[in-house]
Amino acid sequence: xxxxxxxxxxxxxxxxxxxxxxxxxxxxxxxxxxxxxxxxxxxxxxxxxxxxxxxxxxxxxxxxxxxxxxxxxxxxxxxxxxxxxxxxxxxxxxxxxxxxxxxxxxxxxxxxxxxxxxxxxxxxxxxxxxxxxxxxxxxxxxxxxxxxxxxxxxxxxxxxxxxxxxxxxxxxxxxxxxxxxxxxxxxxxxxxxxxxxxxxxxxxxxxxxxxxxxxxxxxxxxxxxxxxxxxxxxxxxxxxxxxxxxxxxxxxxxxxxxxxxxxxxxxxxxxxx
Amino acid sequence: xxxxxxxxxxxxxxxxxxxxxxxxxxxxxxxxxxxxxxxxxxxxxxxxxxxxxxxxxxxxxxxxxxxxxxxxxxxxxxxxxxxxxxxxxxxxxxxxxxxxxxxxxxxxxxxxxxxxxxxxxxxxxxxxxxxxxxxxxxxxxxxxxxxxxxxxxxxxxxxxxxxxxxxxxxxxxxxxxxxxxxxxxxxxxxxxxxxxxxxxxxxxxxxxxxxxxxxxxxxxxxxxxxxxxxxxxxxxxxxxxxxxxxxxxxxxxxxxxxxxxxxxxxxxxxxxxxxxxxxxxxxxxxxxxxxxxxxxxxxxxxxxx
Numbered sequence: 001x002x003x004x005x006x007x008x009x010x011x012x013x014x015x016x017x018x019x020x021x022x023x024x025x026x027x028x029x030x031x032x033x034x035x036x037x038x039x040x041x042x043x044x045x046x047x048x049x050x051x052x053x054x055x056x057x058x059x060x061x062x063x064x065x066x067x068x069x070x071x072x073x074x075x076x077x078x079x080x081x082x083x084x085x086x087x088x089x090x091x092x093x094x095x096x097x098x099x100x101x102x103x104x105x106x107x108x109x110x111x112x113x114x115x116x117x118x119x120x121x122x123x124x125x126x127x128x129x130x131x132x133x134x135x136x137x138x139x140x141x142x143x144x145x146x147x148x149x150x151x152x153x154x155x156x157x158x159x160x161x162x163x164x165x166x167x168x169x170x171x172x173x174x175x176x177x178x179x180x181x182x183x184x185x186x187x188x189x190x191x192x193x194x195x196x197x198x199x200x201x202x203x204x205x206x207x208x209x210x211x212x213x214x215x216x217x218x219x220x221x222x223x224x225x226x227x228x229x230x231x232x233x234x235x236x237x238x239x240x241x242x243x244x245x246x247x248x249x250x251x252x253x254x255x256x257x258x259x260x261x262x263x264x265x266x267x268x269x270x271x272x273x
Numbered sequence: 274x275x276x277x278x279x280x281x282x283x284x285x286x287x288x289x290x291x292x293x294x295x296x297x298x299x300x301x302x303x304x305x306x307x308x309x310x311x312x313x314x315x316x317x318x319x320x321x322x323x324x325x326x327x328x329x330x331x332x333x334x335x336x337x338x339x340x341x342x343x344x345x346x347x348x349x350x351x352x353x354x355x356x357x358x359x360x361x362x363x364x365x366x367x368x369x370x371x372x373x374x375x376x377x378x379x380x381x382x383x384x385x386x387x388x389x390x391x392x393x394x395x396x397x398x399x400x401x402x403x404x405x406x407x408x409x410x411x412x413x414x415x416x417x418x419x420x421x422x423x424x425x426x427x428x429x430x431x432x433x434x435x436x437x438x439x440x441x442x443x444x445x446x447x448x449x450x451x452x453x454x455x456x457x458x459x460x461x462x463x464x465x466x467x468x469x470x471x472x473x474x475x476x477x478x479x480x481x482x483x484x485x486x487x488x489x490x491x492x493x494x495x496x497x498x499x500x501x502x503x504x505x506x507x508x509x510x511x512x513x514x515x516x517x518x519x520x521x522x523x524x525x526x527x528x529x530x531x532x533x534x535x536x537x538x539x540x541x542x543x544x545x546x547x548x549x550x551x552x553x554x555x556x557x558x559x560x561x562x563x564x565x566x567x568x569x570x571x572x573x574x575x576x577x578x
Contacts, residue, residue, distance in 0.1 A: 005304050006304040006305070007304070008305055008551065008552055008553060045550070045551075051337040051492070051493045051526065052336045052337050053334060054334060054337055054338065054339060054492055054493070054546070054550060055334050055339060055549060055550060056549075056550065093551065095552070235329070236329075236330055236331070236332050236333070237332070238332045238339060238341070238549045239548070239549035239552070241301055241302075241304075241552065242297060242301055243295065243296060243297040243301045243302070243548060243549065243552075244294075244295065244332060244341070244343070244549050245317075245326065245331065245343045245346050246331045246332030246341065246343065247329070247331075247332070248326060248327075248328070248329045248331055248346070249329065250328065250329075254325075255323075255325040256325055256326060256329075256346065
């Protein structure tokens with residue numbers, strides 16, 4: 001396995017724009033010799049000159065070019081709100097690459113990318129990378145609170161062979177044909193038992209990223225279905241390199257593992273969420 | 274120009290150290306800078322046996338500070354030596370000292386871990402944590418009264434084969450009483466401050482954020498409190514006419530903060546929360562402090578009162 005040295009580097013903001021309400025895309029410069037594996041993340045200093053916010057914020061990689069990379073983020077709290085008003089040309093400290101990333105050897109005939117909200121961010125780069133060495137179909141199952149929280153498809157065109165949506169709330173009844181009303185896990189259950197029922201269990205791989213309740217629901221579902229699945233977790237984090245031990249996650253083998261160091265990607269059956 | 278700190282049983286090549294629980298075992302920072310440039314490192318709070326620590330969440334951000342409820346998660350003293358001794362040896366070759374922060378729930382347990390620590394040459398100093406506020410049955414009880422601190426240090430000092438540093442809790446009414454108790458019991462140095470007790474509240478769930486309710490506050494937000502306590506202990510040392518080192522810490526983010534601690538009475542400064550924000554913090558502080566002293570034609574000993 002490629003062991004990538006963690007680097008703390010100063011990055012220039014090349015782009016920072018609102019794609020749609022609450023969803024932003026920031027492009028940051030990087031040295032050419034820093035390589036990101038899909039599913040890895042960076043810890044970003046939101047503002048180099050303030051103690052509030054104090055800690056860096058972890059973000060997964062949305063896309064990578066030779067000399068730059070992109071992060072898709074949702075404005076949720078103080079940190080992301082300050083990030084959203086940083087100007088092109090400003091410099092931010094970036095720590096990365098951090099974490100293990102997805103095991104790309106595990107692609108199958110049907111690759112389900114299951115995203116909850118902003119969890120989509122890490123799956124897009126992963127799907128792109130998987131396409132380079134896997135012949136299977138990449139199917140996106142994308143869930144969000146309501147239609148306003150879905151990233152518009154034009155921002156990730158041609159990456160997935162098919163996309164299904166799940167919305168918690170649908171106000172416009174005309175949309176119920178196109179959008180599943182319910183959780184993304186209930187959508188998964190429908191697809192697995194109907195559209196994709198001709199495939200064997202071994203034909204599936206799942207790449208999942210979303211909020212904790214969705215992860216928990218997936219694990220419960222997969223206890224019965226046992227699909228080969230990798231989960232990318234979100235966590236509060238102090239440092240990003242296992243010094244603060246803040247991002248503990250309980251594992252079945254006993255004790256805790258750390259999202260920043262042992263993850264953020266875990267096999268579904270090792271977690272005790 | 275001399276940058277070393279020689280006082281009592283302590284001999285550091287420079288006054289920059291790291292605070293326990295913020296620097297792992299040191300090796301975590303190896304990717305970022307040459308750890309052996311530092312005067313000393315304090316490795317994370319260690320117990321005799323492995324400790325899983327508290328269930329998540331463990332960390333929370335507050336304006337200019339963080340709160341933690343890690344619960345002394347560590348792999349145990351023997352496993353730590355086995356896993357990290359190569360790294361420790363590497364940095365020791367360059368003159369960096371290793372301080373191990375020791376934790377136990379009773380005087381007898383403290384004696385046990387000191388005996389085990391005694392069997393390893395790799396450690397240069399023992400820091401006795403009488404103040405960790407995170408473990409229900411842990412060090413906290415020793416900070417309930419100066420008498421308990423005195424009793425503990427009294428019992429540990431004769432059996433320790435390395436100099437001991439007593440790490441004081443700021444969660445007391447009079448820090449001088451506690452420092453005095455430790456000094457009278459024969460401590461070789463005082464380090465302060467540990468984290469302050471605080472509560473984070475989750476308004477969405479309408480309950481405390483941490484399972485244990487209480488968590489330790491650190492970072493720039495606590496710096497004035499730490500400075501005052503360091504100052505008070507320095508005053509006490511003058512009053513008692515005793516010259517042992519003070520390891521000062523609490524919210525040091527840059528070399529100016531480090532200077533403030535040195536002026537307030539610290540001989541050595543420990544970098545804590547800043548390590549999370551910028552892993553090269555201690556290295557930057559070392560270089561910038563050195564530069565400041567050279568530019569102003571000052572010696573370290575000129576700083577303190």
